[in-house]
Amino acid sequence: MPLVYAGVCSHAPGITGRADQADPEVRDRFYAAFDGMRADIEESGAEALVVIAAEHFANFFMDNMPTFAIGMADFYDGPIEDPGWLAIDRFRAPGNRDLSRRIITEVMQTVDVSYAEEWRFDHGIAVPLHFVTPRFDLPIIPVNINCQGPPLTPLPRAWALGEALRRAADSVPERIAVIGTGGISHWPATPDSGKINEEWDREFLDRWCRNDHDALVDYDDLGIYADAGQGGFEIRTFVAVSAAAGGASGTVAFYAPIPIFAVGCTIASYDLA
Amino acid sequence: MSLYYVQKFLYELNRDPDLQAAYMADRRDVLRPYEVTEEEADALIGPDIGLLFHLGVNGQILMHFAALHQIEWADYLALMRDGVARHGPVREGVYAMTGYEGVDARRSRSESDEGA
Numbered sequence: 001m002p003l004v005y006a007g008v009c010s011h012a013p014g015i016t017g018r019a020d021q022a023d024p025e026v027r028d029r030f031y032a033a034f035d036g037m038r039a040d041i042e043e044s045g046a047e048a049l050v051v052i053a054a055e056h057f058a059n060f061f062m063d064n065m066p067t068f069a070i071g072m073a074d075f076y077d078g079p080i081e082d083p084g085w086l087a088i089d090r091f092r093a094p095g096n097r098d099l100s101r102r103i104i105t106e107v108m109q110t111v112d113v114s115y116a117e118e119w120r121f122d123h124g125i126a127v128p129l130h131f132v133t134p135r136f137d138l139p140i141i142p143v144n145i146n147c148q149g150p151p152l153t154p155l156p157r158a159w160a161l162g163e164a165l166r167r168a169a170d171s172v173p174e175r176i177a178v179i180g181t182g183g184i185s186h187w188p189a190t191p192d193s194g195k196i197n198e199e200w201d202r203e204f205l206d207r208w209c210r211n212d213h214d215a216l217v218d219y220d221d222l223g224i225y226a227d228a229g230q231g232g233f234e235i236r237t238f239v240a241v242s243a244a245a246g247g248a249s250g251t252v253a254f255y256a257p258i259p260i261f262a263v264g265c266t267i268a269s270y271d272l273a
Numbered sequence: 274m275s276l277y278y279v280q281k282f283l284y285e286l287n288r289d290p291d292l293q294a295a296y297m298a299d300r301r302d303v304l305r306p307y308e309v310t311e312e313e314a315d316a317l318i319g320p321d322i323g324l325l326f327h328l329g330v331n332g333q334i335l336m337h338f339a340a341l342h343q344i345e346w347a348d349y350l351a352l353m354r355d356g357v358a359r360h361g362p363v364r365e366g367v368y369a370m371t372g373y374e375g376v377d378a379r380r381s382r383s384e385s386d387e388g389a
């Protein structure tokens with residue numbers, strides 16, 4: 001079936017872990033936008049959710065760092081962090097090994113991916129799922145792009161992954177939704193935590209909504225690091241979703257810098273209809 | 274200087290409750306399989322969060338190590354700032370890409386830019 005949903009959201013651990021330290025008014029509007037994303041995905045009739053994330057040394061490390069990885073398991077446990085620290089209880093999210101295998105097989109025709117039959121979710125997936133599938137009743141297909149350990153996945157390759165995922169999603173009988181999680185500008189877990197470059201974020205979201213391939217892959221890592229912090233490297237996940245949306249244009253449902261969450265909190269989606 | 278092995282140890286520690294228990298029981302002993310220098314070992318044993326940040330440990334790894342030691346978020350940020358102030362800009366790793374100098378140095382530089 002053709003892809004039924006494509007969107008992006010933030011995944012910073014403070015969104016759940018430091019919820020009580022944020023301005024309640026802004027926080028609750030952000031949470032409401034997450035609820036809107038959940039409703040849209042439910043309404044799409046999605047039978048599986050592909051989550052393109054940028055994990056943070058939970059499963060993958062520099063001893064054998066995959067440029068891309070896709071999960072191929074019937075279940076995924078999380079969070080790998082201390083549940084008290086993240087304020088998300090331990091969960092087991094369903095997977096679908098057979099569907100993953102078919103998706104991976106198709107993606108591999110054009111993009112070299114690693115597959116993983118074990119995968120423990122960190123906040124990069126756990127935080128979005130906490131809002132989007134809070135009952136953990138939708139099978140997840142986790143996808144990782146190396147946004148952490150340089151040399152990082154080049155942006156044009158993130159785009160190629162998104163195209164391949166779209167082709168794969170369209171090729172299976174199931175109804176597939178996809179979300180990208182991460183970014184945009186932020187300096188997570190460093191002394192600059194809380195710094196957010198709103199102007200840079202808005203320029204990026206403008207390119208994202210226009211689904212402007214050339215402008216989206218035009219960023220270079222030194223520039224991203226200087227203007228958007230090492231957290232900005234995670235735009236790779238948003239760019240992959242742009243490619244998966246196949247030229248559709250997008251809408252930002254929510255954007256606001258929330259410093260205690262250490263990120264410009266974002267919910268956006270493409271109009272696939 | 275063996276940032277790779279310092280981070281490898283922390284990566285494994287973050288994932289493994291048994292290793293966490295062993296570390297809490299004998300911090301120096303659990304480091305034996307890892308190719309780390311004396312300075313790095315002392316920072317991991319202390320723990321010296323500021324020195325680890327200065328050495329280049331990624332915050333996505335370091336923040337969990339701080340949480341393991343019951344260090345509150347605001348204190349974790351302060352310890353990293355303190356490390357940069359004590360030891361200088363981050364030596365290696367992703368934050369050394371453009372010479373990470375920390376917020377205080379950045380702020381004083383931007384203030385003097387504004388004054389100019």
Ligand SMILES: [Fe+2]
Binds near residue numbers: 012124182
């Ligand atoms: Fe992240």
